[in-house]
Amino acid sequence: MGAYVAGGGEFNRDTNYITTRITADGADGYPVEPDRYRLIVARACPWANRTIIVRRLLGLEDALSIGFCGPTHDQRSWTFDLDPGGVDPVLKIPRLQDAYFARFPDYPKGITVPAIVDVPTGQVVTNDFAQITLDFSTEWTAYHREGAPQLYPEALRDEIDEVAQRIYTEVNNGVYRCGFAGSQDSYEKAYDRLFTALDWLSERLADQRYLVGDSITEADVRLFTTLARFDPVYHGHFKCNRSKLAEMPVLWAYARDLFQTPGFGDTTDFVQIKQHYYIVHSDINPTGVVPKGPDLSNWLSPHGREALGGRPFGDGTPPGPTRESERVPAGHGAA
Known part of the structure; x- marks a missing residue:
């Protein structure tokens, strides 16, 4: 997550996320497809933990793979230090920033989790944590498990x-x-x-x-x-x-x-x-x-x-x- 402290000593969260969405109709160019995307999380992060919970409750494991960053990161990026060789086994990258830079070479903001990456291109699609879980409930319904709960009933x-x-x-x-x-x-x-x-x-x-x-x-x-x-x-x-x-x-x-x-x-x-x-x-x-x-x-x-x-x-x-x-x-x- 990105944040900064402004004048007066008050905390302000940088809320300018990548708002591209993965939707059933693919309106943003990223249609819901099984095995196409990878959810990148860190168990330590509360915002990422939400996506882990919702993915599991809805039974999206078969449709959407998951990659875990380690609990710490440096000034710039979360890293895959829990994986063998420090490289994500699917994306083949050592740092989450590689997926951000693949889409936005000059990406100036914080490299945050959760993020969803388009596996074929290796490019980040979104890190808009609030929208991601809502879309899991509303856009990924074709891949919910039988008996999935209604977490966002109309x-x-x-x-x-x-x-x-x-x-x-x-x-x-x-x-x-x-x-x-x-x-x-x-x-x-x-x-x-x-x-x-x-x-x-x-x-x-x-x-x-x-x-x-x-x-x-x-x-x-x-x-x-x-x-x-x-x-x-x-x-x-x-x-x-x-x-x-x-x-x-x-x-x-x-x-x-x-x-x-x-x-x-x-x-x-x-x-x-x-x-x-x-x-x-x-x-x-x-x-x-x-x-x-x-x-x-x-x-x-x-x-x-x-x-x-x-x-x-x-x-x-x-x-x-x-x-x-x-x-x-x-x-x-x-x-």
């Missing part, structure tokens, strides 16, 4: 969009606004905004199991990836320390409910999450020391949210087991 889209927008500005981005604040005043304002939103979410979720409707939607995916990183990273590293997630009873139960749902906890890599933030953000953590804690075993404790009713996958079914080649490494989860 009847609820306006409400999902409204809730997701507030989650993005106040929570997903809000933690960064705290962590990268350049002055005491801007930090304190960011802190107040963040916890105002978390309190609003606690109220909303006190008597309903999911954010919109009675099953999991895109809005839940967008909130989950921030909550999963809250205690391991944001509470300490970003100074979001009014309370831990584990001290906010409704949100903590909600987060565990999702974590224990196939597609969520089994795509969450706490080791890479901590390595990314504490090593890459050398301006915030110059020693590069990565904390040992917190203890994660409580993610698997009973959450009691079933009492609120709801059907996690609506009329659909849970996804099957994670493919062996895509599993979070042993010891990196909450088991």
Whole structure:
């Protein structure tokens, strides 16, 4: 993700992404086709984690391959340091920037994940993380698995969009606004905004199991990836320390409910999450020391949210087991 701090010490996210879309009708020149594209992610990144979750819930593994960057990157680019020889086995490149430069030789902005690459040309198609998951739900329907859930049902889209927008500005981005604040005043304002939103979410979720409707939607995916990183990273590293997630009873139960749902906890890599933030953000953590804690075993404790009713996958079914080649490494989860 690309970001910068502007005058007054306030954090501003660079939101000028590559907005080309992969659609059923191919209006932008990139039609949905199986085996043509490769989704490039890093498990550490909350924005990329969303695409991993949605791809798995919808069962797009056969249609869209996935490549994993390592948890850290240098000033310029995410790299494929987890792969043999440090090269992506499909794209045959060592750095994600190679795919960006293949399409935009003078690409001036940050090299971000998630990104979708057109395998035949080796060119990046899009890094517009918010649109990517919506398109998985609406444009890739021909390749959804049988029993795929409706994560963006038409009847609820306006409400999902409204809730997701507030989650993005106040929570997903809000933690960064705290962590990268350049002055005491801007930090304190960011802190107040963040916890105002978390309190609003606690109220909303006190008597309903999911954010919109009675099953999991895109809005839940967008909130989950921030909550999963809250205690391991944001509470300490970003100074979001009014309370831990584990001290906010409704949100903590909600987060565990999702974590224990196939597609969520089994795509969450706490080791890479901590390595990314504490090593890459050398301006915030110059020693590069990565904390040992917190203890994660409580993610698997009973959450009691079933009492609120709801059907996690609506009329659909849970996804099957994670493919062996895509599993979070042993010891990196909450088991």
